[in-house]
Amino acid sequence: MKTISQITRLALIVTGIFSMQIAAAHITIDQPSASAGAYQKLTFKVGHGCDGSATNVIKISIPVSVSGTKPMPKAGWQLTTNIAPLTTPYTSHGKTISSDVREVTWTGGPLPDAYYDEFSIQVKLPDTPGKLYFKVSQQCEKGSLEWVEIPQEGQGKGSLKYPAPSMDIVPVNDHEHMHQH
Numbered sequence: 001m002k003t004i005s006q007i008t009r010l011a012l013i014v015t016g017i018f019s020m021q022i023a024a025a026h027i028t029i030d031q032p033s034a035s036a037g038a039y040q041k042l043t044f045k046v047g048h049g050c051d052g053s054a055t056n057v058i059k060i061s062i063p064v065s066v067s068g069t070k071p072m073p074k075a076g077w078q079l080t081t082n083i084a085p086l087t088t089p090y091t092s093h094g095k096t097i098s099s100d101v102r103e104v105t106w107t108g109g110p111l112p113d114a115y116y117d118e119f120s121i122q123v124k125l126p127d128t129p130g131k132l133y134f135k136v137s138q139q140c141e142k143g144s145l146e147w148v149e150i151p152q153e154g155q156g157k158g159s160l161k162y163p164a165p166s167m168d169i170v171p172v173n174d175h176e177h178m179h180q181h
């Protein structure tokens with residue numbers, strides 16, 4: 001016969017496992033690392049809604065060090081971009097580029113909490129190696145989640161409730177070496 005306290009303990013364990021799964025299902029980038037300066041596809045994985053509510057808007061902020069962003073259209077979602085002038089224009093294919101995409105928004109769905117989906121962009125990554133963060137706003141039929149937290153020096157990502165999706169920009173040679181195995 002189970003006592004009340006045993007049942008409570010079991011419930012706590014189940015809740016613990018469940019919240020671990022939630023933590024593992026944040027919005028993340030599928031590509032953990034890529035070479036500096038590379039033209040790279042980045043896939044943002046949306047693992048859950050807002051506290052059970054279906055997702056109907058995903059908005060990605062593009063860091064200033066990232067250029068030439070091209071979002072991938074998705075069936076059932078309306079795609080919009082926010083283009084802003086650049087403080088430092090650059091040259092691409094012999095043309096001067098003086099403005100760039102700073103925000104990409106997919107509106108539609110809705111993507112039920114029980115399902116999973118992916119949103120992709122193609123970008124030119126920064127030439128400087130380091131950690132790269134993309135702030136994402138997830139809006140749902142009920143409520144919203146702002147994936148904007150950036151860990152402090154030495155702070156683990158796991159301690160953040162709503163970490164901004166991140167990736168590592170590695171020196172070109174390191175990355176080529178990694179893929180030779």
Ligand SMILES: [Cu+2]
Nearest residue numbers: 022023025026
């Ligand atoms: Cu999560």
